[in-house]
Amino acid sequence: MSNPFHASFGVSPPLLVGREQVIQDFEEALEDGPGSAGRATLYTGARGSGKTVMLNAIEGRARERGWLVVSETATAGFIDRITTQHLPRLLRDFDPAAVRRRLTGVTAPLRIGGVTWETIEAHVIQAGLRNQIEVLTDLLVDHDTGILITLDEIHRNQIADLRELATTVQHAFREGRELAFVGAGLAAGISDIVNDDVLTFLRRAERHTLGTVSRSEVERAFREPIEAAGRKIGSAALSTMVDGADGYPFLLQLVGAQTWRLHPQEQVITEDDATEGVRRALRRLGTLVHEPALSDVSAIDKMFLMAMARDDGPSTMGDVQRRMDVVANYASQYRLRLIAAELIHSTRRGYVDFSLPYLREHLREQAAVDS
Ligand SMILES: Nc1ncnc2c1ncn2[C@@H]1O[C@H](COP(=O)(O)OP(=O)(O)OP(=O)(O)O)[C@@H](O)[C@H]1O
Ligand SMILES: [Mg+2]
Structure with a gap:
């Protein structure tokens, strides 16, 4: 199929x-x-x-x-x-x-x-x-x-x-x-x-x-094409794929494509397929999305992003500034540049978070490789 x-x-x-x-x-x-x-x-x-x-x-x-x-x-x-x-x-x-x-x-x-x-x-x-x-x-x-x-x-x-x-x-x-x-x-x-x-x-x-797409929409975007193409998927496997896609349209297609191709002749997409499909999709995301997105940023932009990547969720500007060891004014200029580049966005006053899915994980891996 x-x-x-x-x-x-x-x-x-x-x-x-x-x-x-x-x-x-x-x-x-x-x-x-x-x-x-x-x-x-x-x-x-x-x-x-x-x-x-x-x-x-x-x-x-x-x-x-x-x-x-x-x-x-x-x-x-x-x-x-x-x-x-x-x-x-x-x-x-x-x-x-x-x-x-x-x-x-x-x-x-x-x-x-x-x-x-x-x-x-x-x-x-x-x-x-x-x-x-x-x-x-x-x-x-x-x-x-x-x-x-x-x-x-x-x-x-x-x-x-x-x-x-x-x-x-x-x-x-x-x-x-x-x-x-x-x-x-x-x-x-x-x-x-x-x-x-x-x-x-x-x-x-x-x-x-054009932002992220809601969970229920991502679910439809997986289930309907899968069924239309003659296969089936259970709710656990579907949920794994939806988690992996993280609402991001490109990743949605990547997860779908990688999961499908594991056993295209089987009637049912299993939970194992979904887990492996997500894993493969995320591995490709680095070269397909993160690296091109980071190719235009300056060394200091990158420092800012690396400082953010140390948090598990949104970062406070205070922490970023301290980790970069710069004055507030300087850090806030870089904040604006990165928002304009659509790499980060403000979640609430004083907080910033990554705009691309798994960019945090990508930067952490890079930091580990670099050090
Ligand atoms: N709303 C959506 N639902 C499902 N899949 C989508 C949706 N939007 C985009 N996609 C899929 O995501 C991928 C990226 O879409 P597209 O090329 O339009 O992105 P883009 O914003 O133009 O990216 P770029 O900035 O690199 O040009 C494509 O594979 C597309 O099929
Ligand atoms: Mg485009």
Whole structure:
């Protein structure tokens, strides 16, 4: 029986759980029309919290409603890709004569008669982002739908392209066009750019933090795909898997995949399978999540994290500061940096805790190896 779970970044899970409200908010924004706050939305969350698959999910919902979707990642040249590939491709599906009629208003007039799509496309590309969106949203008015643009991995590195996109989206919103924008990124990347002057519409965008998923949701995310794929699991084994996943979406898939593959031909997933599956999943978590997450932090950030790892639960800032042997002001600067990097969060006044599951254990192991 084939494994329903895949622990791969960006790969949609067999069952997406715990995000119904966020998806519903997006659908309402589409229904509510131009001017609805959710027409500009941002998803943030730690590595592996499910940002990319949420974009996949809402893209699916938009398509079901007949919306056209431009799905991009904020790497170098994304505006170019939108204007030379995505939008021309979407325009190609329309009556070329209709596209040509719209375009003549925005670029040099095309000679009528015997015009192939290639010659029209040259004009489409030349029209640029703003005009292409205008042509496309005009054409879509007859279909009662619009365009959704999604942008994953938003980061300050692409600030120039982001500004161009922002200006266009803002303009389209002002004109009441049927356009929606949904972006995703780590909180640090997002807060860097929402403070940019040109990107004011992003500051007003609806923000959703994709956090951990509740126990009962994690249970469903295991049980339903297991049963749909033709196997069974008892409550003790299920409970072991749920404990192991710790509410964290990526780990959920990792535990599922590792547990399943132990005895894929057996009808029942046993408690032993679940225990071994969790053990294997946690061993992989270090290379797949912790190490990449720690690769950008400075030596002092790391010292802060190591100081926290000595506690079994949330740490007080007083203890961290003492263990680091620094002044309070200094420690609190690092606290802010690590919160922005989504490695830690504040649990209550004066306390911090790790945001990634098993990061504490990972750091302790590292400390043991180092010493
Ligand atoms: N709500 C969910 N329910 C079940 N599985 C989920 C959920 N969200 C994400 N996953 C699974 O978790 C894994 C990570 O998801 P995804 O790649 O979307 O994370 P991400 O936040 O985009 O990570 P990164 O910051 O590295 O880009 C995938 O295997 C995905 O199938
Ligand atoms: Mg992602």
